[in-house]
Amino acid sequence: MTATQDVRPSRLPSLTGLRFLAALLVFINHVQHLNVFADPAVQKGYVKAVENAGQMGVSFFFILSGFVLTWVARRDDTVGQFYRRRFFKIVPNHVVAYLASLALLLAAGVPLFAPEAVANFFLVQSWMPSSDYIVYSVNGVTWSLSVEVLFYVSFPLLILLVGRLSPRRLWSWFVGLAVLSVVVPLVVAQFLPSGPKSPFAGPESWPVLWISYFFPPMRLFEFVAGMILAKIVMAGRFPRIGALPMALLTVAAYVVSIVALPPFSAYYVAAIYLVPMGLLIAALAVADDEGRRTVTGTRPMVWLGEISYAFFLIHLFILFNTHAALGGQWAGWGGYQRKALSTPLAVLFVLAVLGLCVLLSWLLYALVERPMMRHFSRPRRGGRPAGTVPTDPAALPTSPAPAGSATHPPAPTASSGV
Template identity: 25%
Template sequence: MSASHRIDILDGLRAVAIMAVLLYHYFVKFADPGGPDPYPYAAAYAGVSIAKYGFMGVQLFFVVSGFVIAMTLARCTTISEFYLRRFARLWPPLLVCAIITFAALNVIDTNFAQQRRAMMLDLIPSLTLTSPKIWLWLNHNIRYVDGAYWSLFVEARFYIYAAIIYRWSAKGKFLRNYIIFSMTAVAIATLYRALLQDDRWYLIIDGLFYPAHTLWFAAGILFYEVWTGHIRLKKAIGLLTLGFVPLVYMLRTFHPDISVVPLATMSLIILLLFVVFSVRPEWLAPLRFRAVLWMGTISYSVYLLHQNVGLGLISLIPQRLPWWMQLGLVAAVSAAILLLSSVVYVLIEQRGKAMVLRHLLRSPPVGLQM
């Protein structure tokens, strides 16, 4: 495959992931049966599985990221080049979307916006892809401009460890070494939870090694190896089988209010999607529809904008309106977020990335899917 071409089904999978997250955030996450919430219609839809378990879209994003980062590392000549390309890909749209979110929360005057109104200090963890906890010495109320940014902190740690492990691994040993790293992190986290039950130490382990999520990235690397033909499907399925229980167990530690059965079911669906993608991509032809690919292409900007900006606008919808009219306005808000995300993608993601790479690498940017 030419380096100038994106893998279209990956964009299709990104579209599935962002739609799942949108449904979850716009219908379930902030529903409060005991009090006011930004969408009073949520009580009628919170039990719908496609919305209730939409948070699993983030796990789908992590698998896609593992696949893409393995592919990107194979094409970068140095660790510094890899980090510069990651910076050029992620930071320009993050800066713009964080500013848009900051402004929106301070302009919209609803309970939802007021509760999430950001201060200038909130831009520090948001733009440095770090945990707000390490900045509490500046202000004990510091947090992300948008709570959805938590997953960027997870991604950033994966980039750091993945690049180091890749460069220190002998040829063909990256997957093995990352699996060892992941399983070690999971084992340490499990032992601390079971034996010491010390939240302070567990927070340190979680902050360093992201054990609840690391196996999802490992799965993405595994599927890249299958896709390139370096590992046979039978061996990959064996590794997935061995890792499935710890993967679901650690996911349950992150979502303790969700039972094991739906978590295991949704996890299995995500992994099966990638099995099909790796060996029978033609079976996923619907993911190549133009509208789906467009949604996947702009998914990063959508993710950065959809929660606080989108729900801030949704919280303006009068509660006295009929439910069908409220849903129509939610659709209009969603369309507006997609339109704004498209603008950010064209003007910032594409042009900003090219400009940053041109200045930092001093060479024309390679058209990698990152």
């Protein structure tokens, strides 16, 4: 097998910084489930403004994964070393966060569900057709990690297939994937039952939502689209359009999603964000490659991007448990009595929890993620075996942190699981 390039590519600090903004979208989406604003109008307005933010953040990370893994692919790497790096990048943090969430659930005295807990630990929960595997995961956000695992397993084959595409036809393939991301869920839904109802807010039944949103193969459209965009940029075929127009297009797509479309709709979630966010990622990569400065490429943003994977893993159970603690409770599966605050106090509370999550994320990154990558992601001795496969060097700060969101729903109709 051969990768796409021999020379180590330039770093992509702007995409590293953008990772934190995507993780922040997931965070602010989950805040809505706290019902922390005592003013009903403020709470309703907040929910309306952020109801699709988590889905947008998830889609961003899936596209980014494909883009960055392709961007840093090298000829001198092996399949084994690629999997080794991915393992030590993802698993240690996941285990620590899983155990922390498990401890909080045990402290809350709630009953645990063994099949769901085991599936969550081994990151296979998104393959399970029952909604319980999302609702009762020990650390609900990691459903998207089980999707990312499919990306990593299939990447050595996918990079070979993408590498054979004619540069002149790359844009056609990208457009085709965007179209398929709309058409395939619509077609599949015609063969699925209209019940049972989804435990998450949204117009579709659970079978339709699971296949369209949580089922790992269905998210390959975003991952492969990211790969093709990376090839377009590397081939010099991306138009010289700045990142600002692409950012405005992304914001416009989000506004359309909350104004004109129902919340958490399985049909549009990938399609409406795939094109604008993919173009934004590509535009920022071009800026980085040409040495142009960007807002997300500043040192503070890059630092936040580096801890964004840890942030993603721990933010949900910290958010719910700190809110429950205001009333002297444990969060459990989200079934605690929510304490509403005045708008100024609610804003201060959310900002305080955000700061706490950043601090703990930095500790997890510094004490677990970075040491594990430094000491175990590469063999200590010997050369590389024959055969090659693309991968992302451990030292490169642009390695995509898998992120997404899901939550232990505060109520059966909560629009969680994003």
